Amino acid sequence: QQKYPRDKPWSLDDFEIGKPLGKGKFGRVYLAREKKSQYIVALKVIFKDQIEKYKLNNQLGREMEIQSKLNHPNVLRLFGWFHDAHHIYLILEYCHGGELYKLLSKIGHLSEHQAATYIASLTKALAYCHQKNVIHRDIKPENLLLDFEGRLKIADFGWSVQSTSKRKTMCGTLDYLAPEMVENRAHDYAVDNWTLGVLCYEFLYGAPPFEAENQIDTFKRIVAVDLSFPSTPPVSVEAKNLIRLLLVKDSSKRLSLQKILEHPWIVQNADPNGTCN
Numbered sequence: 029q030q031k032y033p034r035d036k037p038w039s040l041d042d043f044e045i046g047k048p049l050g051k052g053k054f055g056r057v058y059l060a061r062e063k064k065s066q067y068i069v070a071l072k073v074i075f076k077d078q079i080e081k082y083k084l085n086n087q088l089g090r091e092m093e094i095q096s097k098l099n100h101p102n103v104l105r106l107f108g109w110f111h112d113a114h115h116i117y118l119i120l121e122y123c124h125g126g127e128l129y130k131l132l133s134k135i136g137h138l139s140e141h142q143a144a145t146y147i148a149s150l151t152k153a154l155a156y157c158h159q160k161n162v163i164h165r166d167i168k169p170e171n172l173l174l175d176f177e178g179r180l181k182i183a184d185f186g187w188s189v190q191s192t193s194k195r196k197t198m199c200g201t202l203d204y205l206a207p208e209m210v211e212n213r214a215h216d217y218a219v220d221n222w223t224l225g226v227l228c229y230e231f232l233y234g235a236p237p238f239e240a241e242n243q244i245d246t247f248k249r250i251v252a253v254d255l256s257f258p259s260t261p262p263v264s265v266e267a268k269n270l271i272r273l274l275l276v277k278d279s280s281k282r283l284s285l286q287k288i289l290e291h292p293w294i295v296q297n298a299d300p301n302g303t304c305n
């Protein structure tokens with residue numbers, strides 16, 4: 029029985045590779061099994077030339093440093109990594125439930141119980157990350173995974189930063205970005221609070237609040253906080269109230285993570301153990 033953490037570096041020979049789980053911007057994720065322990069993991073294979081081409085070496089290195097130190101039930105665990113001539117391999121916790129975004133597109137929109145449970149899980153994960161000086165900045169449905177019990181896990185910290193000061197680099201798709209990011213102004217932790225509002229809206233209505241034909245119109249809707257609630261599907265007043273308290277242009281006025289967990293809609297609808305089965 030090998031001791032943990034391991035002294036010998038990992039290599040591809042330690043794993044049997046299974047079915048592909050999906051394709052990301054810089055690599056693919058596969059189901060894999062560690063041969064000695066028979067432990068099932070997800071193995072993300074990243075192409076070195078892709079990383080070098082976009083000059084993301086230190087970005088990826090920073091992200092792996094960050095993610096390997098995070099240990100929270102709603103943050104995907106990074107167990108280790110290794111590389112060969114052309115690839116970097118990340119050894120990750122496996123989520124049998126796959127991407128939340130696929131569930132969302134399959135069923136259209138989530139119930140208030142599911143939405144509140146996932147928003148509460150995300151809030152707890154972000155509170156944990158923020159206390160570790162990590163801003164995620166790129167939370168979107170395809171980076172949210174579900175494990176075997178339906179528990180939410182945040183996966184890709186591709187754009188996360190270890191931050192104590194205000195950040196100014198652009199990243200992510202526009203739909204989920206706060207006004208201060210799309211206006212390329214200084215931003216801080218509160219960008220993740222804005223994104224929680226966007227996700228809460230998308231979980232309940234099946235589409236993000238500022239969706240538009242093109243990026244320019246999305247940009248305009250975000251900076252104007254052009255928010256409206258369709259009449260269907262029916263959504264509770266409390267849920268709309270929470271969304272309104274998060275989609276606030278002035279980042280200092282957005283509801284804090286602690287206050288989100290105390291909001292009546294979360295208290296009345298979220299499943300305490302985060303599985304909502």
Ligand SMILES: COCCOc1ccc2cc1OCC(=O)N(C)CCCNCc1c[nH]c3ncnc(c13)N2
Nearest residue numbers: 049050051052057070121122123126170183184185
């Ligand atoms: C720099 O990279 C940092 C780590 O990023 C990831 C780690 C694990 C991931 C996904 C990650 O980034 C996003 C990404 O690659 N896709 C959107 C494509 C694949 C979608 N996953 C599908 C999936 C299904 N069951 C899973 N169990 C564990 N991890 C998974 C998946 N994916």
